[in-house]
Amino acid sequence: xxxxxxxxxxxxxxxxxxVLWKGLHLGLRSDQNMGPGFFPILAGxxxxxxxxxxxxxxxxxxxxxxxxxxxxxxxxxxxxxxLTFLVTAAYPFMLNLVGFFLSTLILLIFLFRAISRLKWWxxxxxxxxxxxxxxxxxxxxxxxxxxxxxxxx
Amino acid sequence: MKSKLRKGMLGMFLxxxxxxxxxxxxxxxxxxxxxxxxxxxxxxxxxxxxxxARLVAPVYEKVLGQPVVVVNKAGASGxxxxxxxxxxxxxxxxxxxxxxxLMVLQYTGESKIRWEEFKWIGQIYEAAATVSVNADSPWKxxxxxxxxxxxxxxxxxxxxxxxxxxxxLFSEGFAKAVGIKLIQVVYKGDGPAAVALASNEVDLSCxxxxxxxxxxxxxxxxxxxxxxxxxxxxxxxxPTLKExxxxxxxxxxxxxxxxxxxxxxxxxxxxxxxxxxxKDPGLAESFRKLDITLEHKNLKDFTAHVAxxxxxxxxxxxxxxxxx
Amino acid sequence: MDTILFAxxxxxxxxxxxxxFIGCLIGTLVGVLPGIGPxxxxxxxxxxxxxxxxxxxxxxxxxxxxxxxxxxxxxxxxVNIPGEAASVVTCIDGYKLALKGRAGPALGMxxxxxxxxxTFSVVLLTLVAPPLAEMALHFGSPEFTAMAVLGLTLxxxxxxxSMVKAFMMAAVGVILGVVGVDPTTGAPRxxxxxxxxxxxxxxxxxxxxxxxxxxxxxxxxxxxxxQRSIVIEKVKGLLPNLQDWKDSAVAIAQGSVVGFLxxxxxxxxxxxxxxxxxxxxxxxxxxxxxxxxxxIEGVAAPEAANNSATGAAFIPLLTFGIPTTPVMALLLAGxxxxxxxxxxxxxxxxxxxxxxxxxxxYVGNIxxxxxxxxxxxxxxxxxxxxxxxxFPLIILFCLVGSYTLNNSLVxxxxxxxxxxxxxxMRKFEYEPALLILALVMGPILEESLRxxxxxxxxxxxxxxxxxxxxxxxxxxxxxxISFPVTRMIRKRKAEA
Numbered sequence: 006x007x008x009x010x011x012x013x014x015x016x017x018x019x020x021x022x023x024v025l026w027k028g029l030h031l032g033l034r035s036d037q038n039m040g041p042g043f044f045p046i047l048a049g050x051x052x053x054x055x056x057x058x059x060x061x062x063x064x065x066x067x068x069x070x071x072x073x074x075x076x077x078x079x080x081x082x083x084x085x086x087x088l089t090f091l092v093t094a095a096y097p098f099m100l101n102l103v104g105f106f107l108s109t110l111i112l113l114i115f116l117f118r119a120i121s122r123l124k125w126w127x128x129x130x131x132x133x134x135x136x137x138x139x140x141x142x143x144x145x146x147x148x149x150x151x152x153x154x155x156x157x158x
Numbered sequence: 159m160k161s162k163l164r165k166g167m168l169g170m171f172l173x174x175x176x177x178x179x180x181x182x183x184x185x186x187x188x189x190x191x192x193x194x195x196x197x198x199x200x201x202x203x204x205x206x207x208x209x210x211a212r213l214v215a216p217v218y219e220k221v222l223g224q225p226v227v228v229v230n231k232a233g234a235s236g237x238x239x240x241x242x243x244x245x246x247x248x249x250x251x252x253x254x255x256x257x258x259x260l261m262v263l264q265y266t267g268e269s270k271i272r273w274e275e276f277k278w279i280g281q282i283y284e285a286a287a288t289v290s291v292n293a294d295s296p297w298k299x300x301x302x303x304x305x306x307x308x309x310x311x312x313x314x315x316x317x318x319x320x321x322x323x324x325x326x327l328f329s330e331g332f333a334k335a336v337g338i339k340l341i342q343v344v345y346k347g348d349g350p351a352a353v354a355l356a357s358n359e360v361d362l363s364c365x366x367x368x369x370x371x372x373x374x375x376x377x378x379x380x381x382x383x384x385x386x387x388x389x390x391x392x393x394x395x396x397p398t399l400k401e402x403x404x405x406x407x408x409x410x411x412x413x414x415x416x417x418x419x420x421x422x423x424x425x426x427x428x429x430x431x432x433x434x435x436x437k438d439p440g441l442a443e444s445f446r447k448l449d450i451t452l453e454h455k456n457l458k459d460f461t462a463h464v465a466x467x468x469x470x471x472x473x474x475x476x477x478x479x480x481x482x
Numbered sequence: 483m484d485t486i487l488f489a490x491x492x493x494x495x496x497x498x499x500x501x502x503f504i505g506c507l508i509g510t511l512v513g514v515l516p517g518i519g520p521x522x523x524x525x526x527x528x529x530x531x532x533x534x535x536x537x538x539x540x541x542x543x544x545x546x547x548x549x550x551x552x553x554x555x556x557x558x559x560x561v562n563i564p565g566e567a568a569s570v571v572t573c574i575d576g577y578k579l580a581l582k583g584r585a586g587p588a589l590g591m592x593x594x595x596x597x598x599x600x601t602f603s604v605v606l607l608t609l610v611a612p613p614l615a616e617m618a619l620h621f622g623s624p625e626f627t628a629m630a631v632l633g634l635t636l637x638x639x640x641x642x643x644s645m646v647k648a649f650m651m652a653a654v655g656v657i658l659g660v661v662g663v664d665p666t667t668g669a670p671r672x673x674x675x676x677x678x679x680x681x682x683x684x685x686x687x688x689x690x691x692x693x694x695x696x697x698x699x700x701x702x703x704x705x706x707x708x709q710r711s712i713v714i715e716k717v718k719g720l721l722p723n724l725q726d727w728k729d730s731a732v733a734i735a736q737g738s739v740v741g742f743l744x745x746x747x748x749x750x751x752x753x754x755x756x757x758x759x760x761x762x763x764x765x766x767x768x769x770x771x772x773x774x775x776x777x778i779e780g781v782a783a784p785e786a787a788n789n790s791a792t793g794a795a796f797i798p799l800l801t802f803g804i805p806t807t808p809v810m811a812l813l814l815a816g817x818x819x820x821x822x823x824x825x826x827x828x829x830x831x832x833x834x835x836x837x838x839x840x841x842x843x844y845v846g847n848i849x850x851x852x853x854x855x856x857x858x859x860x861x862x863x864x865x866x867x868x869x870x871x872x873f874p875l876i877i878l879f880c881l882v883g884s885y886t887l888n889n890s891l892v893x894x895x896x897x898x899x900x901x902x903x904x905x906x907m908r909k910f911e912y913e914p915a916l917l918i919l920a921l922v923m924g925p926i927l928e929e930s931l932r933x934x935x936x937x938x939x940x941x942x943x944x945x946x947x948x949x950x951x952x953x954x955x956x957x958x959x960x961x962x963i964s965f966p967v968t969r970m971i972r973k974r975k976a977e978a
Binding site for chain 3: 203206209229230231232233234235237238266268269315320321322341343344345346347349352353354356357358359360368371372373375376378447448480
């Protein structure tokens with residue numbers, strides 16, 4: 006059985022029901038017209054039904070011989086993905102704290118070293134050059150007003 | 159190994175140096191203004207507020223002697239941009255352009271903001287709302303329209319530029335003043351509302367003159383009246399509501415505001431700078447082309463005006479049932 | 483005739499050609515950089531155009547406009563990040579072509595298709611503007627609703643996998659589109675107290691997350707100690723070859739026409755244009771099934787369509803001063819500041835200006851080609867950068883880009899979040915393109931539908947009284963039915 010389809014179908018059923026419920030709260034109708042809840046109900050309801058359908062389809066074909074493809078490419082692959090995501094998600098917080106240049110440098114150094122495993126001198130050179138280029142393009146040229154850290158930079 | 163270590167240290171050294179150089183830019187304690195001023199436009203680029211800000215900024219720059227950098231911080235009907243300035247450091251380097259939009263937001267927004275959180279250093283312009291209909295409609299004068307409206311309550315469809323927005327409010331104020339009842343049809347912005355009027359989807363609309371001018375000139379829209387106190391210099395043929403005996407006038411306005419705790423002497427510098435900048439003849443010409451009236455008010459007058467408008471908007475919103 | 487020749491001479495003056503070039507250059511760069519879209523770019527440069535001569539200013543604005551359209555396609559093809567909404571469709575085949583080593587021909591075909599279609603639309607504009615513009619005024623809210631329905635229906639045809647999953651993604655997209663303050667009643671929906679979400683989930687963070695970051699996360703898995711690069715086959719050739727041209731001819735032709743028609747009407751936009759053309763191409767192409775796996779016509783069709791739509795969008799603006807999109811509204815503002823009021827008066831009173839603008843559009847199109855073809859070689863080299871160095875740059879690109887949109891850290895966080903979502907979507911085999919397109923179409927549909935109901939007093943009859951809307955809805959219905967029907971026919975054939 007295609008576990009992924011079954012699992013994700015159930016996930017989406019939950020999402021659909023949640024949206025549907027919230028939509029009912031918002032109100033189906035208002036002044037002879039569609040209320041703010043109309044579309045959420047419609048879309049949430051559709052999602053629920055479709056997900057149930059997908060689930061049913063997956064159950065129906067569960068006996069078919071599907072090769073078990075492993076979720077992750079290699080045994081330790083998930084660590085890399087997780088770390089990359091972590092530093093990506095941390096970036097907005099870093100921006101707020103230490104400003105653009107430093108956050109960018111930290112992100113790049115971390116990724117270059119921890120994930121790509123480049124040599125230190127490559128890490129630093131590429132990191133600094135890239136951070137400086139981004140700074141020049143966005144801050145100076147496009148005047149984008151990138152965040153500054155607590156020291157004003 | 160040694161050379162790699164050296165290269166690593168060089169890299170580190172360079173970046174530290176770089177950081178130091180740039181953070182040095184923040185240190186300065188001379189006469190105000192001594193570094194660039196940020197002018198926040200709480201709307202997306204391209205709107206009237208944005209265009210006005212970008213027209214005034216270069217002139218203001220010349221007067222103040224420091225760059226005035228326009229930054230767009232749109233979102234939540236202006237709340238994000240406005241809040242960013244009201245909570246910014248009151249050192250005179252953070253400025254906001256706002257007016258009618260803030261008035262409305264105080265009462266309709268999910269999050270609260272008050273005009274009292276700012277010092278209003280000067281008004282820049284006013285833009286009167288129109289009362290416009292489709293050029294092919296049977297109403298040739300404002301009296302025709304009002305007449306029809308009174309005889310057919312709840313039949314006239316008015317296209318506004320946003321639920322709870324200034325056009326919506328002004329039209330409701332107008333409707334109440336003349337005793338008619340409108341159906342409000344919501345559009346996203348002055349542009350789509352004007353288009354809807356031109357394609358006869360709605361019966362009337364009350365956007366500012368600038369939004370309907372091209373369509374007026376291409377004879378798709380007829381402007382029946384202006385909701386202002388005086389006639390427009392560009393289009394002297396359009397009557398005002400006041401002339402017709404209707405006790406109602408409305409228009410949007412905008413000016414510069416700074417955080418309320420900014421020291422008075424800095425505020426004074428900004429205030430007089432603005433007054434001087436607005437005397438620029440090129441600016442007046444550009445404003446004329448955009449159909450907005452350059453109308454400067456100094457800090458005292460503007461603050462009084464804002465307080466008065468606040469009450470007016472509050473009452474309008476309450477009437478329309480829009481206060482949260 | 484004299485005025486036309488005069489206008490031509492004005493446009494080809496060296497300084498105006500320079501302005502056109504600068505406009506295209508800036509536009510392309512801005513289009514390549516995610517986040518800052520044409521609206522922002524034009525408004526940034528608007529003040530500079532205030533000072534100079536009117537024609538020069540307009541020429542530069544037109545250049546920027548066209549440039550951004552094209553720039554968005556570059557990142558779509560190279561790194562699967564749509565530079566703007568209309569480029570999402572280009573990502574589908576474009577990126578797959580790049581993976582096959584055919585990034586050069588893809589970029590080249592995108593440029594050529596854009597040029598041909600763009601010129602086509604400007605020619606049509608010159609010849610038949612006024613009557614076409616009249617038609618634009620017949621489009622009201624019911625028609626917009628019908629267009630949105632059409633867009634959503636066609637959207638499904640973009641999927642190459644399970645239909646159910648495609649519909650699910652569309653539903654999720656619509657749900658995401660609901661997030662924000664309801665424009666008609668002011669009620670907040672799904673904002674969880676974040677006022678940054680009051681305007682809805684922006685398209686750019688979602689696109690950059692779902693496409694850019696998710697792709698990177700998926701590829702990062704494959705980076706091991708030994709291999710430092712994703713297997714991208716060696717780049718074969720920089721320009722489209724004869725076979726490519728043969729394959730794309732029909733695509734370009736239909737893309738130009740479809741794009742033009744859709745761009746002309748208020749309510750139509752480049753997104754619907756590119757989806758429609760792509761869907762149509764899938765249907766009519768002999769190897770329709772393969773479109774979606776990296777076929778050159780899958781790039782040619784949407785690129786032609788969105789450039790043609792861009793040109794067509796000028797028509798309502800120039801003839802009546804009606805802006806059909808926010809970018810047009812900006813251009814209108816730019817014109818008005820110069821005292822140029824678009825409309826029938828413009829042609830009568832300032833014909834040299836009018837023709838100057840038209841010719842500047844021709845020039846803009848040519849300039850795009852001249853500028854971008856040599857750059858293809860450069861772009862392709864970007865792909866050669868070892869992935870280990872490239873991928874953090876891509877991540878940064880997406881994160882910084884999303885910040886610059888609104889100076890908002892929340893959007894950066896959203897981008898990261900959708901990156902994770904996109905990663906899981908890939909693993910579970912759901913298609914992100916559909917979600918994004920539904921995210922855009924959903925709100926349009928809701929807004930127009932509600933407004934149509936307000937106008938008609940609450941009943942659906944209004945649709946039955948409007949032939950244009952009905953025809954569009956019928957086309958959508960036909961499309962919808964055609965899926966299961968074609969499947970049934972194919973099954974019968976296979977069984978026979």
